[in-house]
Amino acid sequence: MFLKRLPLGSMQTNCYILADEDTKECAIFDPSAEADRIMSVVEENGFDVKYIILTHVHADHVMALDKVKRLTGADIVAHRCDAEMLNDNGYTLSGLFFTSAPQSKADVVAEDGDTLTIGNLEFRFIHTPGHTLGGMCILCGDTLISGDTLFAGSVGRTDFPGGDHKKLIDSIKDKLMVLDDDINVYPGHGPSTTIGYERENNPYLERL
Numbered sequence: 001m002f003l004k005r006l007p008l009g010s011m012q013t014n015c016y017i018l019a020d021e022d023t024k025e026c027a028i029f030d031p032s033a034e035a036d037r038i039m040s041v042v043e044e045n046g047f048d049v050k051y052i053i054l055t056h057v058h059a060d061h062v063m064a065l066d067k068v069k070r071l072t073g074a075d076i077v078a079h080r081c082d083a084e085m086l087n088d089n090g091y092t093l094s095g096l097f098f099t100s101a102p103q104s105k106a107d108v109v110a111e112d113g114d115t116l117t118i119g120n121l122e123f124r125f126i127h128t129p130g131h132t133l134g135g136m137c138i139l140c141g142d143t144l145i146s147g148d149t150l151f152a153g154s155v156g157r158t159d160f161p162g163g164d165h166k167k168l169i170d171s172i173k174d175k176l177m178v179l180d181d182d183i184n185v186y187p188g189h190g191p192s193t194t195i196g197y198e199r200e201n202n203p204y205l206e207r208l
């Protein structure tokens with residue numbers, strides 16, 4: 001599997017490009033900003049973008065969404081609860097980033113447990129509310145894209161619309177800490193980690 005992390009925009013929000021190297025089919029996770037840099041990775045590798053998958057719809061994760069959608073024609077995938085808010089300036093915190101909410105709509109509305117495939121890769125959507133209402137993590141083999149739910153040594157903020165700290169911790173405890181220790185975690189900000197490392201060391205999960 002091909003996996004590339006691109007920290008983009010003023011928040012250095014991680015955009016991930018995952019592809020099946022046999023078929024060249026590709027998914028872009030969180031087209032956070034700088035569409036040209038995302039597209040240059042796609043073009044250099046000859047990838048065929050099938051899906052643009054959103055961990056959640058905060059502006060720092062979707063600033064390049066409209067442009068990447070226009071250039072690839074790929075289906076946009078979001079959890080139902082965030083899909084409904086994708087075009088809402090307040091919920092997406094677009095004002096904070098001096099931008100406006102995307103105009104694109106979700107083409108595929110995901111629910112907890114749904115799967116999608118590209119080439120030989122299967123993505124499973126795990127609804128992890130708490131940072132937003134429709135936050136989700138995406139599991140593909142031993143790779144977990146965790147958005148702003150779980151970071152290396154930290155967890156997501158819960159002081160934005162739809163945020164709820166207890167729900168976030170419950171999501172992590174019930175839906176992520178049941179995964180194997182050797183699952184690699186790729187967060188929306190900062191470096192990657194593993195489920196096992198976070199289970200032992202994340203101060204927010206101490207009593208789990």
Ligand SMILES: [Zn+2]
Pocket residue numbers: 056058131148
């Ligand atoms: Zn966020």
Ligand SMILES: [Zn+2]
Pocket residue numbers: 013058060061148188189
């Ligand atoms: Zn973020």
